């Protein structure tokens with residue numbers, strides 16, 4: 044069995060619902076650049092899901108979704124406040140700064156990947172003079188880079204503070220589906236109703252081949268966003284193949300089913316690890332990732348057995364990420380190997 048799937052949720056393939064929608068979209072000839080029924084239907088399904096008349100755009104990946112969304116909210120002399128571990132800061136190669144022609148990213152600290160309203164206030168009150176890049180946006184990630192989830196009231200508080208300071212709120216929802224599955228609430232309650240202005244809704248990690256949706260809940264913020272996408276090379280000419288995957292995921296609730304599976308598998312892993320001495324869970328498991336502390340010897344033992352996982356997210360430990368495709372058998376096999384490696388490293392006297 045291939046054991047590399049715990050590195051990220053994007054190591055898994057295309058889910059059956061997206062695959063079959065692609066097959067349906069592959070029949071016949073259709074208008075290009077989004078002037079087709081699949082694209083209309085996908086945008087309508089998103090508006091239904093969020094119970095909101097909003098502007099929807101489909102792009103290829105999350106870096107583009109975030110960067111273009113942020114660029115549309117900022118002038119070059121503005122700044123974006125986000126958590127120090129935010130993907131827009133650590134994993135987008137400066138794309139938000141590039142596409143906004145120089146908007147600066149300002150970092151906030153916060154436990155478990157979350158930012159708090161107080162940190163936003165502090166960052167604003169620290170400086171307000173002409174020499175400081177003027178804060179214009181708060182960007183937060185749901186579910187966070189550390190696998191935690193903001194509750195609706197936490198979001199409401201953040202958005203209230205942000206709006207009170209004349210800042211817009213952007214949500215990086217690369218794992219929005221996992222947050223939705225975790226919260227079990229209508230998506231509107233932790234997006235626009237809470238005050239989120241723009242959401243980047245991730246399709247790729249949820250089970251699509253490729254594709255993210257940029258959703259402007261305040262429609263006026265989407266002004267000329269279509270030009271921004273085109274200029275950035277993000278306007279897909281065969282748009283039906285991005286859009287149809289959304290239809291496949293959304294029309295019968297597959298997006299939530301798959302996210303629930305990913306979350307359940309992470310919980311299964313965490314529950315099995317909990318009693319094991321030598322492995323310590325670092326961050327609350329609220330979505331589809333488990334962060335662990337273990338000795339180098341144990342990590343090496345697991346790598347030697349073919350398991351793949353990340354170790355570079357701040358000082359958060361080792362990350363095991365579950366996806367729509369992760370099975371209980373795979374979790375059990377991983378746990379069994381963990382137990383064996385722990386026993387072996389313990390025998391060698393270097394397990395503690």
Ligand SMILES: *Cc1c(COP(=O)(O)O)cnc(C)c1O
Nearest residue numbers: 104105106107130184188215217
């Ligand atoms: C995966 C991910 C993205 C999107 O990354 P791309 O590789 O550009 O598609 C954005 N934000 C977060 C938090 C992610 O984990």
